[in-house]
Structures are given as C-alpha cells and as structure tokens.
Amino acid sequence: MRMHDLPDEKGHFGRYGGVFVAETLMAALEELKEAYLRCAADPQFQAEIEYDLEHYVGRPSPIYHARRWSDHHGGAQLYLKREDLNHTGAHKVNNVLGQALLARRMGKKRVIAETGAGMHGVAAATVAARFGMECVVYMGSEDVKRQAANVARMKMLGAEVVPVESGSKTLKDALNEAMRDWVTNVSSTFYIIGTVAGPHPYPMMVRDFQTVIGRECKAQMMALAGRHPDAVLACVGGGSNAIGIFHAYLAEAAVRLIGVEAAGEGIESGRHAATLCAGTPGILHGNRTYLLQDADGQIQQTHSISAGLDYPGVGPEHAWLRDSKRAEYVAVSDDQALAAFHALCRLEGIIPALESSHALAYAARLAPTLPQDAIVLVNLSGRGDKDMHTVAARSGITL
C-alpha cells in the first residue's frame, strides 16, 4: 500500500477515517461518493474546475522568496506559497469551488456550510452567489461576535448566517448543527464541509480539491530553485491547507513535512487546540481521528487566538501521517504566532492570517537551525484582513 493511495474504499487511512454517522446520512454519503468518483474521472468536470481556478480564483498562486524575512533569521531561505492572494483571501475557495460544481452536477440547489473564522463561510457564500444557489452558513455564536466583518461579508453575498448557541458555541458546534440541517434536508441539500474531516468521502474529496496547492508548488519550486524544498510547513486546524500542500510531496521522502498546530496559551495550560500533539484517538464528526477529549470521551473546549484553528479534531489523514511518522506535528503559541504575524508585516509587507502565522512562527524557529542554502516552503494559507480587530486588541493598537 502506497501512502498516497489512501484512503481505502471504505474511507480508512490506516485505522483512521471511516464513516461514523447516523443511518439517515449513509445513503447520502454513498450517493456523494459515487457522484464524486464519477466527476473525478470526468475530463469535462476537471476542465470546469481548472477554468474557474484560473479565471475566478486567480490560480496559480505565486511562490514568493521572502528574502528580508529569511535574512532576518539568518538561516534557511524562506519561500511563501501565496494562497492569501486567491479570490476570497484564502485556500478555502479551492475546495468550495470543487464541491459547488459537484453540487450543481448532482442537481442540488441548496448548499450549507459550517465556519469558524468565517473564511470557509465566505468562500461558500461567494461560490453559491456565483452559481445562483441558496446558501446557509452555520457559525458558533461566539465566532459570530469575534468575526463580525466576515458575517457582514457573507450576508452581503446573499447567504443566511445562523448563529449556533449549543455546546461551546464555536466551530465544532457549527459542524454539529450543519450535520443536523443536512440530516433534515438531505434530499435537497449539499453539505460543503470546509476541511479534510467529516465522514468519507469528505476527507478524500476535500484533499483532492486542495492538492492543486502542492502540485503547483512542485513545478514552481523547480523553476525558482531547481529542486524540492527541504521542508514544507503549514498550519493545521482541520488540516485542509496542510494536506493540500503536503500531498504532492508525500512520495518525496527527503522532503520534511511539518504541520503546525495551535498551542494557544501553552499545551501545559490546557488552553490550546493542538490535537495531534496532545490528543488521543476517538470518534467525532463522522470519522476516527485524534481528538482533544477527557477520559470519558467528552470533547473538550479548545483555545486559539485564531478561530480557524480552534477545533478539537483533525483530518484523519493527518492522524495517519502522524502515526506513520511521514509528517511531523508541532505546536506554536498565540504569542509566537502574533510575533511572526508582525514580523511578516514589517519585513515583507504581507499581512498574514493568524492561522498561517502559526506556520510562519515555526519556520522562523526552524530557519536559523538550517544552512543558508536550505529551502523552507511555508503555505501562507490566508490573508490577515479578517484579524485586524484581534491583533489590534492584543497589540494595543487603537482602530
């Protein structure tokens, strides 16, 4: 079994993944899987995606050699994959576009989505507007408060934003509520999951739509540097931007793959979202994966300065990559992410998303330990406009 052939036909990545949902959704997931596999093998469908990725999203996104930022650390050369330059400001749109085209093929006129920071919700609202679909976005009421600008953006795009008041009122609860909507409206509705989690075929399908990131990188790095990078870094919440950039490099054993989780206020504080670093295997949201849970199997509250990483689970393929040691997973605190955020603003004139700032922070720590001709590629998965209020409040800036 080759690593990049996973999942198996039942959606397993080693012992992880699978389909753990109530019976009502089983037929819908089967239908989705069949429709997706048909489309994946259909050149016409692939051509539609490629057209929209180029003309609507603005792909390929460039790779930028951040020379001043590299010199600042005095070690490896740091390159940034500029997913922040995509339409809607993050990698999320790659996946949403694929799923929306699939929904259209399946004749579904209503799409639903969950969102944490709001980037996936904005991407879903955007693409739904473009295809003339009804769009409902579930968002934890805490996140609605924290991310007012993105809520306004989604409403402007014609989506209905439903604040979720149950549980911890954050991303995991938004996902629960979206699942409840789907189970109720299963015949009319397509559920656009925003990350590589959920029941099979979602982890596989979302990954496939995001692998465009790594495929572009491979060709771009060859053109820019004449070789593969020594290490590829990406932040991991659910893990979609990380899988997107890792996947093309899985077969290149010499390339280190490093996923960076949110250590929040420090793993020892208990207030973090570092699932792969500090979690244990369990079942949530339709798949078996690492979870932040207590000894009784109850899911724990997470914390991160970035709402997009504030999730107690992680995609099952990452769980598998962790156990098989093909990828390494580390964690970076709120403060370290914030320092990297400011450094990139000042040294390169690029305002990164707080999520991506976690990957940047680890790159900043790694670079000085490597020789000057080493190459580190970081997925700059999104831009930081949405984080102005959070950063200002934390850094004593008055808006």
Added chain:
Amino acid sequence: MSRIAATFERLQAGERKALIPYFTAGDPDPAVTVAIMHALARAGADVIELGVPFSDPMADGPVIQRASERALGKGMNLARVLGQVGDFRARDARTPVVVMSYANPIEAMGWERFAGEAAANGVDGVLVVDYPPEEAHESAALLEQRGIDAIFLVAPTTTDARMRELAAAARGYIYYVSLTGVTGATHFDLAPVEEKLKRLRKLTRLPIGVGFGIRDGASAKAVARIADAVVIGSALVQLLAEGDAAGAPERAAQFVAGVRQAMDAR
C-alpha cells in the same frame, strides 16, 4: 432467551405493542435516574432506552441536546450510566434496558471493558447512534459473546441493499427512524413509514420499533397499529426538565401511563 426477546414474545401473545420510553441518564439529576426507570416500568414501559450524555450529540434536536448538557454538568459519564443500570437491575429483573450512546464515550472506555461492564450490570441491548454496521463488526461480536443485543437504526433513506445488511446484523429489535431529521422533530407522516415497514418486514423477523416524532397518546396509538414498538424520547425528556427533579419520576409515570392507555385502547 434474552429479556428483550422474552418481552416481545409476551407482548405478541397478548396482542399488545411495546412502549419504549427514552430519557438521558443523569437528567434532570443523577440522583433520580434509577427512580425514573422504576417509575417508567411501573407505568407500563416494556423496554427502557437510557441515553448516555455526550458533548456533541449530532443526531439530536435541542431538547435532548440540553438534557445531555445538564447531565454532563452534573458529572455523568458512561461508567455511572452502567452503574445506574446495575442499581435498577437489582430491583427489576424483568424490564429490558437498552443503552443508547454516541460512539466516542464507548471508544474512550474501550469496547472490551464496556461490553463486560454492560453485561455485569444487566444491560440488554446497545444502540450506538453513529456506528453503522460497516464499522460495527468487532463491537457487535463482543456484545453478542456477552448476550447483549446490538440494535441498529433503519432510516427513510436506507436503501433496500442496506436494509438487508442491517437486518442481518441486527439483534433484539430494529429501530426505525420515522423521518429524516433529528430527535424531537415533528414533521411526522405515517404513510411512508407504513410503506417502508412492509419492505423491512420481508427482510427480518425481528420486532420493529418506530421512533422520532411521536409525542403523545394519539401519535403512539397510530404508530402502534403498524409497528411492534413505539419509542418516545424528546416529549418525555422535555417533561422531566419542567419542574423539580424530585417530582420527575412521578411526571414520567403519569405521562407514560397515559400513552400506555391510549395504545392499549381498542
């Protein structure tokens, strides 16, 4: 013969249908859970479905979500639920108890230990909401070794091919979910349920219970005409939460007695 099989045999002999109330263990207070179970049995419940509280009850509507939150807030966990079944069993050797849970609390305890403790405490059936038969081979075998029935859901969206698979895996009874939706939903329509049960009966000789959307004597009576068992959850859970915890067993008894009467009326 298992307690579940014996119960359905007895009911069928008397041409009566089973009444299966559901409530969340530990709600409104862990101190009254066992008393509620006894009250339900006395009032005419034939099987009791006891819910294991979970932090992320994806298949449940607001009523059972809140019940789960309240129970967790009072320190409930799976081990305590099994202990409560044991306490109930000490004074009621006859009424079957089915533990209904999401997968993760059981995974966290470990299937081996769970099956052992469930059997030791007199659990008769286990229904794991988010564990379809595809993923349930090992767990179902563990339960079967200890004489516990693995109960499965069939839904309106279940295809005939899956129904066959489910019928083969199911033990005890089959739980038919009457509508596409979460617990506590009310858009219930009897005709399609009747149609689906006809197809299901060709594939299984197990009794079939129907749940979701049944909230009172009238809807229970209507369902009892086409099913072998009627499951009532959210309506009871709602009632348990309204008023003081000490009065919960009495409220439960009154409600279930009323439903029982409606079901048995000719």
